[in-house]
Amino acid sequence: MTGRVQLLVRGIVQGVGFRPFVFSLARRKSLKGEVCNNAAGVLIDVEGDAEAIEQFIDELRASPPPLARVESIRRADDLSLAHYSDFRIVGSSAGGEQIASVSADVATCADCLREMFHPQDRRYRYPFINCTNCGPRFTIVEAVPYDRARTTMRDFEMCAACRAEYENPLDRRFHAEPAACPRCGPRLTLTDADGGAVELDAGEEVTGRARLLLASGKIVAVKGIGGFHLACDALDGEAVARLRQRKYREDKPFALMAKTVEIVREYCLVSAAEEALLNCARRPVVLLEKRSDARLPEAVAPRLRTLGFMLPYSPLHHLILETFDRPLVMTSGNVSDEPVSYEDAEAGRRLNKIADYFLSHDRRIHVRADDSVARLHDGREMILRRARGYAPAPVSTSFNFTREILACGAELKNTFCLARDRHAFLSHHIGDLENLETLRSYEHGIEHYRRLFHLRPEVVAYDLHPEYLSTKYALALDGGEAKVGVQHHHAHVASCMADNRVEGELIGVALDGLGFGADGSLWGGEFFVADFRDAERVAHLDYVPLPGGAQAIREPWRMAAVYLQRAVGDEFVELDLPSVRNMDRRAWATLRRMIETGTNSPQTSSMGRLFDAVSSLLGVRHVANYEGQAAIELEAMADPACADHYEFEPAGDGSMIKTEAVIRRAVTDLLDGVPPPIVSAKFHLGVAHLIATVARRVRDERRLRRVALSGGVFQNMFLLRHTCALLGADGFEVFTHRRVPANDGGISLGQAAIANARVAAGRI
Ligand SMILES: [Zn+2]
Ligand SMILES: [Zn+2]
Numbered sequence: 025m026t027g028r029v030q031l032l033v034r035g036i037v038q039g040v041g042f043r044p045f046v047f048s049l050a051r052r053k054s055l056k057g058e059v060c061n062n063a064a065g066v067l068i069d070v071e072g073d074a075e076a077i078e079q080f081i082d083e084l085r086a087s088p089p090p091l092a093r094v095e096s097i098r099r100a101d102d103l104s105l106a107h108y109s110d111f112r113i114v115g116s117s118a119g120g121e122q123i124a125s126v127s128a129d130v131a132t133c134a135d136c137l138r139e140m141f142h143p144q145d146r147r148y149r150y151p152f153i154n155c156t157n158c159g160p161r162f163t164i165v166e167a168v169p170y171d172r173a174r175t176t177m178r179d180f181e182m183c184a185a186c187r188a189e190y191e192n193p194l195d196r197r198f199h200a201e202p203a204a205c206p207r208c209g210p211r212l213t214l215t216d217a218d219g220g221a222v223e224l225d226a227g228e229e230v231t232g233r234a235r236l237l238l239a240s241g242k243i244v245a246v247k248g249i250g251g252f253h254l255a256c257d258a259l260d261g262e263a264v265a266r267l268r269q270r271k272y273r274e275d276k277p278f279a280l281m282a283k284t285v286e287i288v289r290e291y292c293l294v295s296a297a298e299e300a301l302l303n304c305a306r307r308p309v310v311l312l313e314k315r316s317d318a319r320l321p322e323a324v325a326p327r328l329r330t331l332g333f334m335l336p337y338s339p340l341h342h343l344i345l346e347t348f349d350r351p352l353v354m355t356s357g358n359v360s361d362e363p364v365s366y367e368d369a370e371a372g373r374r375l376n377k378i379a380d381y382f383l384s385h386d387r388r389i390h391v392r393a394d395d396s397v398a399r400l401h402d403g404r405e406m407i408l409r410r411a412r413g414y415a416p417a418p419v420s421t422s423f424n425f426t427r428e429i430l431a432c433g434a435e436l437k438n439t440f441c442l443a444r445d446r447h448a449f450l451s452h453h454i455g456d457l458e459n460l461e462t463l464r465s466y467e468h469g470i471e472h473y474r475r476l477f478h479l480r481p482e483v484v485a486y487d488l489h490p491e492y493l494s495t496k497y498a499l500a501l502d503g504g505e506a507k508v509g510v511q512h513h514h515a516h517v518a519s520c521m522a523d524n525r526v527e528g529e530l531i532g533v534a535l536d537g538l539g540f541g542a543d544g545s546l547w548g549g550e551f552f553v554a555d556f557r558d559a560e561r562v563a564h565l566d567y568v569p570l571p572g573g574a575q576a577i578r579e580p581w582r583m584a585a586v587y588l589q590r591a592v593g594d595e596f597v598e599l600d601l602p603s604v605r606n607m608d609r610r611a612w613a614t615l616r617r618m619i620e621t622g623t624n625s626p627q628t629s630s631m632g633r634l635f636d637a638v639s640s641l642l643g644v645r646h647v648a649n650y651e652g653q654a655a656i657e658l659e660a661m662a663d664p665a666c667a668d669h670y671e672f673e674p675a676g677d678g679s680m681i682k683t684e685a686v687i688r689r690a691v692t693d694l695l696d697g698v699p700p701p702i703v704s705a706k707f708h709l710g711v712a713h714l715i716a717t718v719a720r721r722v723r724d725e726r727r728l729r730r731v732a733l734s735g736g737v738f739q740n741m742f743l744l745r746h747t748c749a750l751l752g753a754d755g756f757e758v759f760t761h762r763r764v765p766a767n768d769g770g771i772s773l774g775q776a777a778i779a780n781a782r783v784a785a786g787r788i
Pocket of ligand 1: 155
């Protein structure tokens with residue numbers, strides 16, 4: 025029987041070789057008709073033997089091309105025959121609902137690598153080789169529908185050979201928009217810090233010279249996929265130290281890149297699952313446990329037990345590392361906390377005091393995207409920074425966004441989120457919204473996503489903190505959008521729920537640095553009974569003053585003094601403790617007056633600040649030079665063999681958690697000569713037990729047995745593992761972050777979910 029069916033395939037189906045796949049599949053099944061992209065996805069009109077059509081549809085679902093993601097196939101049957109004479113790929117049609125997805129950037133595929141290292145191939149050693157299965161995408165797209173004229177590759181006119189491949193449906197480069205070759209495509213340049221071209225020897229390659237420069241201790245700025253890296257030989261302690269000094273980056277760990285997993289194994293323990301994550305096409309930086317015998321300058325990642333490694337993801341990386349048997353430091357090309365450089369002129373201005381040389385090229389980067397960072401938890405990927413390789417792929421949700429929503433995110437590690445249907449387009453990591461450059465990148469980012477996904481948000485969600493630039497941005501919008509303020513920690517919990525596709529009431533634990541509370545104080549050690557609509561605060565850490573506000577975040581010794589004074593009284597200054605010995609008495613006297621008079625000393629229930637206090641108490645870190653440093657170093661020193669824990673005391677009805685007993689026990693231990701790694705472990709385990717205790721109480725009172733863990737504190741793996749183990753043993757179902765970060769990078773997703781639920785409840 026002959027039939028005709030029309031199919032609309034949605035998901036990630038453009039720029040990933042989907043039409044050639046449909047074309048050859050249809051030919052194999054002897055079907056006729058046509059396939060085209062439209063703004064909603066891929067439209068297929070197919071006719072022929074009815075049974076063959078069913079097989080065709082089954083295979084569309086079952087074995088799409090590697091980068092494609094089929095989310096749905098809508099079909100229309102009972103059409104009159106069109107009597108096609110063959111099967112063809114036809115030009116893009118402009119119709120359809122506007123929501124075709126743009127693919128994330130993809131690491132160089134095995135086929136392209138083989139060609140690049142094959143002397144007879146016409147792209148032999150060409151640093152911009154790519155195909156339908158790999159190459160830059162999101163970072164070069166200027167507009168949709170995705171085709172070459174709307175990418176930065178429009179600067180290059182294809183040669184005849186490239187065009188022939190581009191137009192041949194059976195070629196791997198059929199409609200590979202960034203396809204190019206040495207004759208027609210982008211080229212590398214190597215210049216010194218003053219912009220002067222480096223003269224090469226006869227027959228010498230640019231990448232070969234760059235490698236020599238790196239091997240001789242030079243710092244080279246390398247233009248990558250989403251921005252510039254600053255690279256140097258990771259085994260050259262002097263080069264690493266010079267890079268730190270010039271970048272004004274004292275301690276924050278550097279990311280590393282190595283040619284192969286074998287090289288990574290010389291420095292880190294790598295499980296099979298971690299190897300798979302290193303090798304996946306998204307190519308994140310993977311946090312791995314450092315080997316105790318790893319020979320690497322301490323300055324790469326001072327005092328940490330983990331290293332962040334990635335494998336090469338662009339052809340240029342493969343060429344630079346071709347004969348390099350050591351890791352390279354590959355840190356983002358910026359000064360201190362500014363956003364990463366991505367335009368040549370601007371990179372030259374900003375990085376020429378840091379880099380000795382610039383390895384650049386003339387393919388423009390349209391959207392800046394940092395390297396993503398992930399690690400394994402419980403055998404599964406857990407993302408910590410979601411950017412290149414991930415964005416702009418939407419986070420699919422279990423619920424439907426009934427209105428189009430823009431969620432503006434928080435302040436640090438900002439992302440924004442645009443949502444509709446079952447798609448949350450969580451942006452790539454924007455950065456800390458603390459300077460003009462990042463704010464500009466945020467505003468441009470929102471405009472760009474709106475255009476790419478044809479979204480016109482009617483509802484705007486924002487954090488309650490009045491001073492966040494994201495809040496100010498939201499409140500200044502004047503397109504008639506409904507505005508919804510969302511409490512920071514409720515957003516954390518909702519983000520974890522959406523991440524795990526769970527709905528309904530549960531126990532939400534949100535532990536982080538600081539977020540604006542519903543009572544106007546600064547929260548951060550919070551326990552809720554929450555769903556997407558509301559969060560009832562059922563317990564929290566007792567309030568303490570935060571003397572000096574932001575200054576107290578940078579100086580953990582202040583929190584140690586605050587907590588010691590509460591636990592021990594003013595006599596704490598006589599104790600023989602590292603934090604007290606280190607303390608400037610005059611500075612403490614000033615602080616004490618500030619606390620007494622309430623000057624610039626907001627109240628906080630932050631768990632992050634309690635970790636800071638304990639870190640300083642143990643002599644680990646009194647002044648931090650990057651966010652979270654005191655807690656990160658406290659975790660790194662915790663003794664994994666320790667099984668004892670400190671006990672927090674709930675006060676009153678159990679909703680207020682007192683910390684004095686924990687601080688007093690830690691002080692006693694330290695004075696008794698208990699080693700700090702044991703004290704650190706007992707503190708971590710104490711927090712894990714506290715979470716389990718509160719969860720049990722809420723379970724008994726409210727009949728809830730599901731727990732969501734969110735907030736930056738849960739990037740602490742020592743705490744996370746023990747908390748999950750305790751709750752699991754108690755019969756709780758535990759949800760932790762997977763697809764979006766536990767830190768403030770996940771806030772915007774939670775804001776969007778909450779705004780949506782309030783719309784559904786008729787509250788907006
Ligand atoms: Zn390829
Ligand atoms: Zn060409």
